[in-house]
Amino acid sequence: MTKILVTGSTGNIGSYVVDQLLQKEVTVKAAVRDVKKGKQFFSNSHAEVTAFDFLRPQTYKQALEDVTKIFLMRPPHLSSPEKDMLPFLESAKAAGVEHIVFVSLFGVEKNPFVPHRKIESFIRDLGFNYTFLRPGFFMQNLNTTHRKDLLYRGELFIPAGNAKTNFIDTRDIAACAAVCLTDHGYINKAYTLTGNEAITYYQAASIMSDVLHRDIIYTNPGLLEFRKAFIKRGTPKTFANVMMMLYLMTKLGTAEKVTDEAEKLLGRKPITFRQYVEDHAEFFERR
Known part of the structure; x- marks a missing residue:
């Protein structure tokens, strides 16, 4: 068993x-x-x-x-x-x-x-x-790691420049994992998982503003400013350094690639960024 x-x-x-x-x-x-x-x-x-x-x-x-x-x-x-x-x-x-x-x-x-x-x-x-x-970049990082910025300051405080990001919903990652764990056809293979499109954080902020009915601004801070701010908020230095490096790579264009591998594993289109925001709107609403 x-x-x-x-x-x-x-x-x-x-x-x-x-x-x-x-x-x-x-x-x-x-x-x-x-x-x-x-x-x-x-x-x-x-x-x-x-x-x-x-x-x-x-x-x-x-x-x-x-x-x-x-x-x-x-x-x-x-x-x-x-x-x-x-x-x-x-x-x-x-x-x-x-x-x-x-x-x-x-x-x-x-x-x-x-x-x-x-x-x-x-x-x-x-x-x-x-x-x-x-x-690629977890959509759910926005309602966890970056939630307070969005909730209380209405900003995407992320140092990615104008580069595009291939967001993917963690629900889709989980569904892909379940397929690979229960089907022998995926042994000793690697899959690059993304959504069906890459968007800039300016576009992400625009979608969030539209869905949430309030202004969300992409502030695009410098890398060192971002690191300093996250450490000041209590993020361990090692994790802040990893985040800074990942966003540096994003800024250099390494997160723009889009694949159809998630779609093939899922047998359907991946969840869109707009659908993610609609499904998680409550996380960004003050109570």
Whole structure:
């Protein structure tokens, strides 16, 4: 019997992966750091909640028990893959896990400096069957990481210049992951996932203004100004540095590429940016 461990199970991709797999009648173990909160989160779900933390090896054995496949997310605050994630991958191999679907990074094959590149190498070198999903910019980053800027200041405070971004909805990433986890046709392959169009943040602000019926301005700060502001707001320096570098790459035009790989995996058109904003309007409304 297939049992799938979903890491990041309460996040903006993992939670949808759990839902998608349960709809396919697959047995799911939802990995959480806090079991009490996890059971509350999945109180209306048939998912099996299990304690798990990459930095706590004592949680590995129970989390991996009877697991044959893993949906793998890298927590953003873990910046040293050799120390933070390799021990878990080695334990997973020893436990008999056969297949890992890993949410990697758009353009990772051309960027040797990001943690995702090392994690892909670890997975290959350990001999797992793998599927690498390399998505573009998550639409849901706007209602999580950038929500306060949009909610209280009405601005997209992002240093991407006039470059275009190939946004993708995390619900589509999750649906692609569920397909790859339940169908043998996607073994040892990598997919670059984007929506069907790339837009500038000026266009994104215009769409948000239209849907939300209030002005959203794309302020386009400098890279160092952006980094300084996010650190001042409490973002760890390592994460702020990663964000700054990703937006620098975007500014240089590396996020403009659009593929049809998500559409092929989904069997339908990906969710549009306008549909995302309409579906998440409540996140940007003051109460």
